[in-house]
Amino acid sequence: MVPDMTDKPKFYQDGLRFECLQCGNCCRQPGGIVEVSEEEISEMSHALRIESYSFKQQFCRPDTNQWQLKAHDDGACIFLKDNRCILYDSRPLQCRTFPFWPENLKSHYRWKQLKQLCPGIDKGRIVDVQEIQVLKNSQKIFKSANGIWY
Numbered sequence: 001m002v003p004d005m006t007d008k009p010k011f012y013q014d015g016l017r018f019e020c021l022q023c024g025n026c027c028r029q030p031g032g033i034v035e036v037s038e039e040e041i042s043e044m045s046h047a048l049r050i051e052s053y054s055f056k057q058q059f060c061r062p063d064t065n066q067w068q069l070k071a072h073d074d075g076a077c078i079f080l081k082d083n084r085c086i087l088y089d090s091r092p093l094q095c096r097t098f099p100f101w102p103e104n105l106k107s108h109y110r111w112k113q114l115k116q117l118c119p120g121i122d123k124g125r126i127v128d129v130q131e132i133q134v135l136k137n138s139q140k141i142f143k144s145a146n147g148i149w150y
């Protein structure tokens with residue numbers, strides 16, 4: 001039988017500490033891109049009580065296969081107001097799963113590097129390995145379903 005490489009021990013086998021301190025840093029990264037699916041656009045439009053078509057016109061730009069949220073000139077997400085996300089309850093999966101993205105979980109070094117951006121790394125409760133895997137895999141599933149590859 002071919003060994004399942006996904007079963008090899010991970011540096012986060014014992015979980016990772018994380019707590020969002022609501023600093024907003026991850027929402028205002030120059031060059032940062034938030035990809036959104038049609039379902040997410042529909043949900044955010046609903047929260048703003050507008051049609052998906054208007055939402056796309058006002059707040060999105062087309063990507064190769066789908067849509068991205070617009071950003072201000074300084075890189076801040078268009079929905080970041082007074083350091084808070086005005087669509088927090090309807091925020092896209094990409095935002096919900098940060099910082100447990102596959103690229104951030106590639107190595108312990110990458111995870112530690114992320115502290116420069118996110119002060120919530122190594123703070124708060126321990127997120128266990130099962131929860132980390134769910135968050136990480138949901139990003140992968142979203143990206144492959146929308147034709148995005150790492």
Ligand code: SF4
Pocket residue numbers: 019020021022023024025026027098099117118119120121
């Ligand atoms: S950078 Fe980290 S602590 Fe700051 S808002 Fe984002 S997730 Fe929360």
